[in-house]
Amino acid sequence: MRLRVLGIVGTLLLVIVGIVSGVLLQSVSRDATADLQLNRLSSLNRFVHLASQADRRSDLSMLQLEMDTYSHLYGEGLLVTIGQQQLVSGPIDPANPEVAGTVRNAELNLGLNQIPAIDPFSNSSALLSQPFGNSAQVLGSVTMQVNLETARAKVLEKSSLLWLVVVAIGAGLLLLTNRVTSWVLRPVHRLNNAVNDIARHQAPVRLEEQGPPELRELARSLSEMARTLANSLKQQQELIAETSHQLRNPVAALRLRVDLLKIRLGESVDLDGVQAVENELDRVETLLDGVMRLASAEHRLTEQSAGESMLPSVEHGRCIDVVQMLAEEVERQTEAARRFGNLLVLDLDEAPTAPVVAWCNGFDLQQMLAELLENAFKYAPASKIVLSVASTPKAIEIQIQDHGAGMSEAELARAGERFWRAEHVRQSPGTGLGLAIVDRLARANNGELILASVAGAGLKASIILPRAVQHEAVSHDS
Template identity: 50%
Template sequence: MRLRVLAVLGALLCFIAVILSVLLLRSISSTTTQDVQLSRLAAMNRFVQLASFDNDPLDIGALQLEMDTYSELFNEGLIINIGGRQLSSGNIDPLDPVVSTAMRDASINLEQTELQDISPFSSSTAVLARPFGDATQVLGSVILQANLEPARSTILRGWSIVVIATLSACAGLLLLADRLSTWVLRPVQQLIRAVSELARTQKPRPLQAAGPPELRALSRSFGQMAQSVTDSLEQQRELIAETSHQLRNPIAALRLRVDLLKMRLGAQALSGEVAAVEKELRRMENLIDSVLLLASAEHRVSEANSYSNAQTVETQTASLPAAAMLRDEIERHTARAAQLKTPLLLKIPQQEPDEIYVECNEYELQMMLEELISNALKYAAGAPIELELTAASRTVEIAIRDHGKGLPEPDLALVSRRYWRAEPAGQIAGTGLGMAIVQSLAKANKGTLSVENAVGGGLRAALQLPRGQASVAAGANDE
């Protein structure tokens, strides 16, 4: 934005400077031309007066002497036609088409005393003609071939000074435009960075008051708004976490009373009412655990995006053997998978699979894999579930693919939304927070979660996480 503003402002200022310089150039040319024209007209008028005297031999000799002196002094040619005689001096050719045309026009009382504006690129000579006589006839004419070279040199010097001054003025104006645009736009750029950082880290960035008064007021207003938004988000997180934590005690007390009631009722405790109460208790416990876990995951995302906590986040991650982590998760879910008659298949690269490490928090990686595998077992039981590990130069992808019904395309974008559940899932236990938790934990570990319909049917959930260094993990294990 600064470059665009600078380009427009600089172009406008330079355009004004160029317009002024053009006016100055034309003024110099016009003034010099006028001076030359006035001086040459004065000289021609003098020769007209000399030629108007009685043209005896002595007068003709004096006139020729005056003409020769003038031509030698000013390096200009003269032709005077009088009484059928033609006197000439200097380097002028009567047969030159321009000179002959001027002589012919003067013979019919047409004078040529106007000069075109002189410039460094115009001709070095110009022909002027002045007829003279009485009221009834033309007695003669004075033809002057003016030397414009001194005038051209004078104009060239003046133009050079104007051009140099214009270039200097343009450079100064561009520098002024740069300073002005920087002064005006620096607060705007700081505000843009602060907005981006607030969206990423949910923490306000202090803005330095600079620029025009309006932008200073805007920076102060944004700082106050950002602080209010941050405080509100923090209060919401604390409220959710504290409320969920405080609900544990009454739910634990309620479960204790249900267990005591079951002991007192004995065989009657198997009634549907008691089972329904236990089911709702389990649902509330799962919901509270999920809410607390989601709050913790979102807090980790905020820490991971904050520059001030970058070192703390790095200490919470480690290089983990991805294949070993997947094998451990398969072992944990083997009993449940066997109960649901769902094979768990592991696909890993055949070339040195033990050297594929993933940079992640170990507990959080276990939680993500737990949620994705449990989700596949809930919604696609009875069909194989494939756990696939692939590695690139900087990332590792862990994909869990089931062979269930999949999801309609419009629903894929809603998978990680809080409390959203697919339509057929009404009879399946769950809170609708699992995928949101996985997505938040993936972001906290500088990774991503993508969900798509697999080729051939089913759903494919893939975690993209940074690839770790084998040496780091090996060193940690040696200790």
């Protein structure tokens, strides 16, 4: 923006400087021309007077002496025509077509008493002529070849000085414009960066109040808005956590009352009704657990984005041996897979021979794997589920491939949304929070979740995490 403003203002300054300098240069040229013309016309009239007097006395020697003295002093030529006689002094050539034409015009009583405007590129000389005679006829004329070199040198000197002054003033104005533009736009850039930081980090940003009064007021308003936004986000997180925590007490009390009711009623209890109540309680507890995990994952993501995590870096991120983590998770989930009829396979045929070490939080990784496996058990029962690892110089990719129905392109686009569930699975138990939790946790660990579905091959979920550069202290804790 600053360059665009400077470009526009600089162009306007160049136009203004050009106009002003043009006017001043014309003034210098006009003054120099007028001074020289006034001086030379005075000399020309003097020689006209001398020539008219010499014509009556028929004594031309004194006139020639005056002409020679003038030409020697000023370096200018004179041509006096009296009848058929011509007197010449200085560097004027009567045979020159321009001089001859001027003399002929003078014989027709057409004098030439204007010197062209003098500028640094003018000719070196100019002609002036003045006829003389009586009221009846022209008796002769005086033609002067004016030397413009001295006047042109003075014009060039003044013009150069004027150009230097104008350029210096223009450079000063441009520098002043640059400073003023920076003073005005610096707060604008800071406001823009602050807005981007608020959008990216969701954290308050303290802005320095600089620039014009309007921008200072805008900075104060933006700082207040950022604080309000941060407080609102914090209140929302606290509300979710406190609500989930407070709801557990009534749910536990209801479950206890249902158990007491079953004991009191004995065999007369409506088992189907009690089972329905217990199922709903299980659903509420599952939903509360999912909401709490999602709130925790989103809070972690916000902390990671804002760079304000309260956990020490050694706790937040560790070097995790991914292969061993997968082996432990397969062992942990084997019984659950058996209940759903799934075959859980850890495929390490394409795994690198060197340790596959990712930089992430071990508990987060274990939770992501558990969520994805739970989804695979639930939506691809009685199928083979393959866990594998791929590695690049900068990233580790953990793949979980089931062989269920998979998802369509439209379903894949919405799979990470909170509480969203596909149409064909809405009757089965679930909260629609599992993939959202995995997505937030992956991003909180500088990674990402990628879902892909191949016809007839089910859903493939890939967790991509940054590869650890140093892994001297590899951790297997979860």
